[in-house]
Amino acid sequence: MTKLQVAIDLLTTEAALELAEKVAPYVDIIELGTPLIKAEGLKVITAMKAAHPNKLVFADLKTADTGALEAEMAFNAGADLVTVMGAVDDATIIGAIEAAKKAGKKVVVDTIGVKNRVQRAKEVTAFGVEFVELHAGLDEQALPGYNVQKLISEGREAQVPFSIAGGVNINTIKDVVAAGAAVAVAGGAIYGAEDPAAAAKALKEAIIA
Numbered sequence: 001m002t003k004l005q006v007a008i009d010l011l012t013t014e015a016a017l018e019l020a021e022k023v024a025p026y027v028d029i030i031e032l033g034t035p036l037i038k039a040e041g042l043k044v045i046t047a048m049k050a051a052h053p054n055k056l057v058f059a060d061l062k063t064a065d066t067g068a069l070e071a072e073m074a075f076n077a078g079a080d081l082v083t084v085m086g087a088v089d090d091a092t093i094i095g096a097i098e099a100a101k102k103a104g105k106k107v108v109v110d111t112i113g114v115k116n117r118v119q120r121a122k123e124v125t126a127f128g129v130e131f132v133e134l135h136a137g138l139d140e141q142a143l144p145g146y147n148v149q150k151l152i153s154e155g156r157e158a159q160v161p162f163s164i165a166g167g168v169n170i171n172t173i174k175d176v177v178a179a180g181a182a183v184a185v186a187g188g189a190i191y192g193a194e195d196p197a198a199a200a201k202a203l204k205e206a207i208i209a
C-alpha cells in the first residue's frame with residue numbers, strides 16, 4: 001500500500017516537532033525538509049527520531065556532492081532515508097548508496113532538475129536506491145501550467161519504485177495511489193492546513209479507501 005510522507009518545510013525544530021506530534025498517527029514517513037535542515041542543522045534529525053523512533057525519518061538533504069559523506073552524517077544523526085539529486089554525477093549517488101548499505105539505511109533520488117525523469121529513474125534504480133522521488137519543487141510548482149499529473153504519468157511509465165512530490169493534496173492523492181506510487185509526499189497540504197491532523201487523516205483515509 002502507498003505510504004504517506006509528511007514533508008515538514010517549517011524552519012524551527014520546535015515547530016517541526018509540534019507538527020509531527022499532530023500528524024504522527026496518520027503518516028508513515030516524517031520528512032525533514034531541506035530548508036528546515038539548513039536552518040536547524042542535523043540536530044533536528046536527531047530530535048525528530050528521538051520523538052518518533054517508530055517512524056521512518058527522511059532527511060531531505062538534496063545532496064549534490066560528497067554523497068557518501070553527507071549521507072553518513074545524516075544517518076549518524078538518526079535519519080533512515082536521505083535524498084541525493086538525480087541530476088548529479090552517478091558517483092555521488094553511488095557513494096550515498098554505499099554509505100547507506102554500511103548503515104543499514106536507504107537512499108532516495110530526487111529528480112528536481114532532471115530533464116528525462118523516466119530514463120534517470122530507471123538508471124538510478126539499477127544502482128540500488130530505495131525509490132525515486134518524481135518531484136516538482138516549490139519553485140517549479142509556482143510556474144504557470146504546472147500540474148502534478150505529469151509526474152504521476154511518469155511514475156506509471158517508469159515502472160520502478162517511486163514517490164510523487166509536488167503539491168500532492170486531497171484532490172490528487174488517489175491518482176498518486178492508482179499510479180502505483182510507493183509513497184505519496186504531502187507538504188503544504190498538511191503543514192499549510194488549518195487543521196494539519198485532520199488534513200493528514202483525510203489523506204491517509206484517501207489512500208486506504
Ligand SMILES: O=C(CO)[C@H](O)[C@H](O)COP(=O)(O)O
Pocket residue numbers: 007008009033034060136137138165166167168185186187188189
Ligand atoms: O522538497 C520539497 C520542496 O523542494 C517539498 O518538501 C516537497 O515538494 C513536498 O512539499 P509540497 O507537497 O508542499 O510540494
